[in-house]
Amino acid sequence: MxxxxxxxxxxxxxxxxxxxxxxxxxxxxxxxxxxxxxxxxxxxxxxxxxxxxxxxxxxxxxxxxxxxxxxxxxxxxxxxxDNVAGYNCAYLAVNAKRAFDECLFILMCGTGVGFSVERREVEKLPLVADELFDTDTTIHVSDSKIGWAKAYK
Known part of the structure; x- marks a missing residue:
């Protein structure tokens, strides 16, 4: 005890x-x-x-x-x-689209994520369109950590 x-x-x-x-x-x-x-x-x-x-x-x-x-x-x-569940914290630079699904997956494993959004890093991200348009596209999400992370791609 x-x-x-x-x-x-x-x-x-x-x-x-x-x-x-x-x-x-x-x-x-x-x-x-x-x-x-x-x-x-x-x-x-x-x-x-x-x-x-x-x-x-x-x-x-x-x-x-x-x-x-x-x-x-x-x-x-x-x-x-998944060994990610054994870590207290992780770090990533937000410099590619992949950073977002990786961050989501790591967080869903219970690990904290620190990140950098310094100009030199975020300038590497693709531009986001000024306007978004309606679509008939349906995204199917597998209800799992990996499924949600993949859907974020």
């Missing part, structure tokens, strides 16, 4: 997953185990970290060290599906 009420609240409200079979949220120990289980599986075939796991897991449990809190939050299916 975490030492202070505040730490317990932050853990329960932001990092602990709901466990349907137990009708409760994860304990701190279970959250840390989920994180290390994920990375042990994710790093299979890479140089082994199993011998360090016990020492590292104990240090995290005792709050001596902390992993990426985004990775702690998303370890499991979300992080397996």
């Amino acid at each position: 975490l030492p202070t009420t505040y730490q317990q609240f932050i853990h329960q409200s932001r990092y602990a997953r709901w466990q349907e079979d137990k009708s409760r949220r994860e304990s701190w120990e279970e959250t840390v185990k989920r994180y290390f289980d994920f990375f042990e599986e994710h790093l299979k075939g890479k140089p082994s970290v199993k011998k360090e796991r016990k020492e590292l897991e104990k240090a995290v449990l005792n709050l001596e060290i902390m992993p990426s809190m985004r990775a702690l939050m998303t370890a499991g299916e979300a992080l397996h599906r």
